[in-house]
Amino acid sequence: MxxxxxxxxxxxxxxxxxxxxxxxxxxxxxxxxxxxxxxxxxxxxxxxxxxxxxxxxxxxxxxxxxxxxxxxxxxxxxxxxxxxxxxxxxxxxxxxxxxxxxxxxxxxxxxxxxxxxxxxxxxxxxxxxxxxxxxxxxxxxxxxxxxxxIRVPVLKILEIDYTGDDTVKHELVAFLKKENIEIRNVNYHICQEDHQKVYKLLLELECAPNIKAIDIIDHLADHPHVTKVMLEDS
Known part of the structure; x- marks a missing residue:
């Protein structure tokens, strides 16, 4: 059986x-x-x-x-x-x-x-x-x-395209520092788009886990000279 x-x-x-x-x-x-x-x-x-x-x-x-x-x-x-x-x-x-x-x-x-x-x-x-x-x-x-x-700091890549002059860059960086976001690395270059000079700022950021990425993006996007904001995990 x-x-x-x-x-x-x-x-x-x-x-x-x-x-x-x-x-x-x-x-x-x-x-x-x-x-x-x-x-x-x-x-x-x-x-x-x-x-x-x-x-x-x-x-x-x-x-x-x-x-x-x-x-x-x-x-x-x-x-x-x-x-x-x-x-x-x-x-x-x-x-x-x-x-x-x-x-x-x-x-x-x-x-x-x-x-x-x-x-x-x-x-x-x-x-x-x-x-x-x-x-x-x-x-x-x-x-x-x-x-x-366990709250591990997160590395993110922030890309900001803007027009204007260096004053805009200083304003954007000052805002990030005010939000206690550490800037680890900065890449910066200029290009021409539609006969206009566009500044591209690429930042490597160290963010606390409790920082809401959407709030950062919304604030930066509201700046009158900012044309593009992208935030990705490193």
Whole structure:
């Protein structure tokens, strides 16, 4: 008779993977990140199913050896083989959430969270409830609480195009300093646009995490001589 896992146990493990990965996915979607609730749940469910398959194979192998002791030497059981493929293979999905441009790389945290929910799905599928729950709490701690505790200054690139003279540049720089924004590096050049001299100011800024970029952009854009403002992560 074929040995199978208990249906209730299978359901419990899958539900645990769905609930915990859904919470992590909600955090990513709420923060407008590339992968949201459904992506995280699907990754965790897939990983959980692989872990369940692996456990079912193990149960059947052990049962077969019990019923056929003479074959015990020819049968091997590798508990980590399938889950190892999940952990390495999930990288392609995480890579899809990473966006790279010439000044910044975005989506690394979401890629890491996808990899983490795959690991949580495996733990749930294997029935390691304590590891799953503690691992989940660690992921949530990193994604939410730690973000508020550790305030790392952010480097940003600010590009300002303006007309006028050097007085305008001094006014713009004075405003940034007044807002406690440290200017780390300055690049400055002049070009002609529509028969008009345009000054391009490229600044590398160190900003406190609590500074709202939109407020800075709005104030600079309101200056009568400013024609363009762009702010990007360094």
């Amino acid at each position: 074929l040995v199978t896992m208990d249906y209730l146990e299978i359901t419990k493990r899958l539900l645990l993977a769905i609930i915990l990965s859904g919470i992590i996915g909600f955090d990513r979607e709420y923060k407008n990140r590339p992968a949201g609730v459904r992506t995280h749940i699907l990754v965790a469910v897939g990983a959980c199913v692989v872990a369940l398959i692996q456990e079912q194979i193990a149960l059947e192998t052990v049962d077969y050896i019990k019923n056929n002791p003479s074959l015990s030497g020819s049968l091997s059981l590798n508990q980590g083989r399938l889950t190892a493929q999940v952990i390495s293979g999930i990288g392609f999905l995480g890579a899809g959430t990473i966006m790279v441009n010439k000044t910044s790389v975005k989506g690394l945290t979401t890629a890491a969270s996808i990899w983490a929910v795959a690991c949580l799905g495996i733990a749930a599928g294997e029935g390691f409830y304590a590891i799953t729950l503690i691992g989940f709490m660690a992921v949530i701690l990193v994604l939410t609480v730690l973000e508020r505790i």
